[in-house]
Amino acid sequence: MFRKSRIGLTGAVVALAGVLALSGCGTRFQDDAGDDPTVQQDVTLTYWAAWSEGEPQQVIMDAIIEDFTAETGVEVDVQYMGRQVTQSLINALATGEGPDLFDAGTRNIMDFQARGFLADLDPLLDREVPGEGVPVSETIADSVIESSQADGKLAILPTYINSNAIWFNAGRFPELRETPPQTWDELIALFDEHKAQGLVPIGADGTVSGYNVFWIFQSLVQLGGPGTMRELAEDTANWDAPEVLEAAKRVQQLVEGGYLDDTYMGSKYPDAQNRWANDEYSFMLNGSYMGGETTDQQAEGFEADTFLFPGEGDNQVIEVTANGLAVSADTEEMDAALDFLSYAAKSDHQTLWSTEAGFIGARSDVEPPASLISLYEHIQQADPDQVTGAHDLAAATHPQWWNDIFLPANDALFSGELTAEAFIARGKEDTATFLGSDG
Amino acid sequence: MTQVHEMSDIPVAGTRRAGHRGVDRVLIPFLAPAIALMTLVLVFPSAFTVLLSLVDWRGPGAPMEWVGIDNYTSLWTSRAFRVSFTNTLVLVFLGGAGIFAVVFFSLMVLRGMRGAGFIRSVIFVPYIISPIAIGAALGFLLNPQGGLNTLLDTVGLERLQRAWLAPEMVFQMIVIGLVWSVSGFYIAIVATGTDQIPPYLYEEAELAGASRWKQFWLITVPLSWESVSVASTLWIITGMKTFEIVIAFVGSQSSPPLQARTAAVQQYLATTGGPEGVPQLGRAAAVGIAIFVVTTVLVLILQRVMRRERIELS
Numbered sequence: 001m002f003r004k005s006r007i008g009l010t011g012a013v014v015a016l017a018g019v020l021a022l023s024g025c026g027t028r029f030q031d032d033a034g035d036d037p038t039v040q041q042d043v044t045l046t047y048w049a050a051w052s053e054g055e056p057q058q059v060i061m062d063a064i065i066e067d068f069t070a071e072t073g074v075e076v077d078v079q080y081m082g083r084q085v086t087q088s089l090i091n092a093l094a095t096g097e098g099p100d101l102f103d104a105g106t107r108n109i110m111d112f113q114a115r116g117f118l119a120d121l122d123p124l125l126d127r128e129v130p131g132e133g134v135p136v137s138e139t140i141a142d143s144v145i146e147s148s149q150a151d152g153k154l155a156i157l158p159t160y161i162n163s164n165a166i167w168f169n170a171g172r173f174p175e176l177r178e179t180p181p182q183t184w185d186e187l188i189a190l191f192d193e194h195k196a197q198g199l200v201p202i203g204a205d206g207t208v209s210g211y212n213v214f215w216i217f218q219s220l221v222q223l224g225g226p227g228t229m230r231e232l233a234e235d236t237a238n239w240d241a242p243e244v245l246e247a248a249k250r251v252q253q254l255v256e257g258g259y260l261d262d263t264y265m266g267s268k269y270p271d272a273q274n275r276w277a278n279d280e281y282s283f284m285l286n287g288s289y290m291g292g293e294t295t296d297q298q299a300e301g302f303e304a305d306t307f308l309f310p311g312e313g314d315n316q317v318i319e320v321t322a323n324g325l326a327v328s329a330d331t332e333e334m335d336a337a338l339d340f341l342s343y344a345a346k347s348d349h350q351t352l353w354s355t356e357a358g359f360i361g362a363r364s365d366v367e368p369p370a371s372l373i374s375l376y377e378h379i380q381q382a383d384p385d386q387v388t389g390a391h392d393l394a395a396a397t398h399p400q401w402w403n404d405i406f407l408p409a410n411d412a413l414f415s416g417e418l419t420a421e422a423f424i425a426r427g428k429e430d431t432a433t434f435l436g437s438d439g
Numbered sequence: 440m441t442q443v444h445e446m447s448d449i450p451v452a453g454t455r456r457a458g459h460r461g462v463d464r465v466l467i468p469f470l471a472p473a474i475a476l477m478t479l480v481l482v483f484p485s486a487f488t489v490l491l492s493l494v495d496w497r498g499p500g501a502p503m504e505w506v507g508i509d510n511y512t513s514l515w516t517s518r519a520f521r522v523s524f525t526n527t528l529v530l531v532f533l534g535g536a537g538i539f540a541v542v543f544f545s546l547m548v549l550r551g552m553r554g555a556g557f558i559r560s561v562i563f564v565p566y567i568i569s570p571i572a573i574g575a576a577l578g579f580l581l582n583p584q585g586g587l588n589t590l591l592d593t594v595g596l597e598r599l600q601r602a603w604l605a606p607e608m609v610f611q612m613i614v615i616g617l618v619w620s621v622s623g624f625y626i627a628i629v630a631t632g633t634d635q636i637p638p639y640l641y642e643e644a645e646l647a648g649a650s651r652w653k654q655f656w657l658i659t660v661p662l663s664w665e666s667v668s669v670a671s672t673l674w675i676i677t678g679m680k681t682f683e684i685v686i687a688f689v690g691s692q693s694s695p696p697l698q699a700r701t702a703a704v705q706q707y708l709a710t711t712g713g714p715e716g717v718p719q720l721g722r723a724a725a726v727g728i729a730i731f732v733v734t735t736v737l738v739l740i741l742q743r744v745m746r747r748e749r750i751e752l753s
Contacts, residue, residue, distance in 0.1 A: 087498075087718075090499055091498075093499075093500060094498070094499030094500035095499065107715050111497070114501065115500030116500060205692075206605070207604050207609070207689045207690065207696060208689075208690060208692045208693045209693045209695075209696055210692060210694065210714065210715075211692070211693065261583075263583035263602035263605070264602075265604075265606060266582070266583050266601070266602025266604040266605035266608070266609075267582065267583055267602075267604070268578050268581075268582045268604055268689070269690045269692050271579075271583070271584060275584075390715060391715065395713060395714070395715035395716050396717070398716075399713050399715070399716025399717055400709070400716075400719055400722065402694075402713065402716060403519070403694045403708045403712075403713045403716065404519035404520070404705075404708075405518075405519070407693070407694055407697075408519060408696070408697035411696055411697065412606075415605070415606055417606070430518055433516045433517070433518075434513075434517075436516075
């Protein structure tokens with residue numbers, strides 16, 4: 001499984017010599033490096049990828065690896081194991097049998113760090129991007145670096161970003177590009193305007209709890225700042241904060257305002273987003289991936305675009321969920337691994353995440369797909385103190401509370417079964433039970 | 440030669456003799472491989488699962504903390520587990536009632552009918568199809584704009600249109616989908632008993648003026664009792680573990696809505712931590728053991744309830 005373990009003594013000696021030859025050299029891959037492909041011959045990096053054969057991410061990684069090996073002679077033994085790689089990865093890393101490189105992201109780097117799986121990648125920030133004359137740190141926005149850190153240290157080389165925002169058809173409502181709603185009241189006024197025109201303002205696939213929760217998530221972090229939703233799992237007193245009730249009242253207002261159709265809670269993914277792409281709904285609050293997912297369903301003249309969920313006062317909290325490449329703390333090929341990451345940070349490679357996979361690339365100078373330009377600009381300008389991860393990292397840090405308490409309670413709120421006050425009461429009661437047994 | 444003599448002393452079941460201890464020693468070498476294998480693949484993993492249910496553990500690389508029976512007590516105080524467990528019992532009993540209603544009705548109607556074998560095969564087909572495929576297909580059929588609501592609209596029954604997958608309906612739909620998909624399997628099992636019933640019994644009953652319903656209760660049920668018992672036991676075991684069809688019905692983009700969850704889905708969520716979380720293996724083990732214990736108790740009760748003297752036809 002672990003290719004480097006099969007390298008014989010001779011190979012190991014040669015590999016060691018290669019590593020020694022490279023040590024301390026952060027600009028290994030200048031243009032002239034291609035002239036000497038034997039520099040790191042016999043060094044092999046192992047990489048367990050979370051991608052499956054045939055998907056764009058696999059094609060991108062293959063392209064990066066091929067170029068890297070051609071220029072450096074360093075082999076990368078990659079296994080595309082799909083999303084189910086996580087459990088195998090955890091087992092392998094815990095027993096020292098893991099790969100040198102693996103995929104990780106904001107959602108799991110804190111857990112991986114706690115388990116001691118992650119190499120400190122801070123030195124990568126000072127490495128020069130091969131052939132570009134600038135260090136890696138200068139190619140990535142502060143907000144993205146913030147989302148790529150665990151315990152204050154860089155945990156991954158970010159390759160692409162997920163976020164969430166309110167999606168609309170700019171071909172139909174072009175004025176929203178220039179003048180999106182800036183406050184909650186303006187957003188509600190916009191919904192009222194659309195409703196008065198006979199449109200259905202909001203679409204939702206209500207069978208997906210993780211999508212229903214976007215509304216309360218955004219309301220909570222805009223009103224209370226990053227961490228407000230996550231902290232509800234940590235102390236029942238946090239449920240008493242006025243911004244929590246206000247956030248729940250906002251969701252109740254959406255439900256009672258009649259902005260959704262009658263059957264939204266029975267809608268199965270991806271029906272609602274496809275109907276949005278067919279102009280049957282005006283808006284959907286969803287992940288940055290939704291534009292790409294609906295490309296084939298979009299009506300003629302459709303121009304998918306986003307605006308941010310309105311902030312509160314001067315605060316505009318934004319989700320920046322970074323995805324990228326991590327290095328095992330147990331790797332014996334740290335230098336080669338850092339070289340690979342600095343190589344993967346090259347502009348032409350990072351651009352592939354936008355052009356081939358339709359994501360917001362992690363590099364600041366990578367132009368995103370047209371539908372994500374607005375969101376990309378907000379991410380670039382975001383204050384690192386106003387950044388949070390997917391679902392405020394509540395799902396990642398308190399999974400039982402998230403799956404068993406918060407998502408069901410929010411479904412009840414979002415469906416209209418519970419009022420804001422009843423939602424608070426239920427959430428607080430169940431959290432108290434949870435903390436009593438697990439806290 | 441000594442061994443030959445000892446072998447001849449092997450006790451017949453129910454006739455244990457005073458010298459059986461010596462005989463047991465002879466059996467040990469023969470039993471040892473099986474015992475070793477079972478210990479390796481069953482006893483050790485089971486013991487580890489029990490141990491796991493007494494700790495808080497996120498998996499390899501994470502610290503393991505002893506919590507005693509907290510994982511069990513927290514199950515009973517958890518709204519999510521109570522709902523999912525109640526759902527599971529509803530599925531096993533009401534779903535089971537539905538399945539066996541279909542089974543008995545089918546066997547009653549199909550008996551003696553031309554083409555009965557073909558129809559039975561057709562009913563069996565859904566069981567061959569993956570529950571994932573069935574769940575996904577039914578899920579889209581039941582979507583607000585899906586096939587069922589479209590059909591109701593076409594035939595002028597718009598008032599019956601519903602959001603079939605909404606929280607208040609979704610579990611009923613899952614139970615119906617499951618009954619439809621597995622009934623063919625239980626028909627096949629029970630039919631192994633009914634097929635053995637001599638036709639002349641029905642002919643004589645008809646001559647005596649017995650209705651189909653009476654024939655069913657007085658002939659079919661008593662003479663197929665053993666196969667019904669086997670089918671019921673299998674259903675309890677299968678029903679208590681219902682998982683895939685739930686995921687297929689509501690999709691895997693997120694944790695399934697609470698109203699759709701079964702105990703096995705709760706175990707899955709604890710095992711994986713959900714789409715964004717980390718595993719809680721201690722809790723997952725506790726859920727697994729709870730499912731196992733309840734399943735065992737239900738099977739024992741069922742066997743007791745269904746115990747009958749075997750009817751022999753002379």
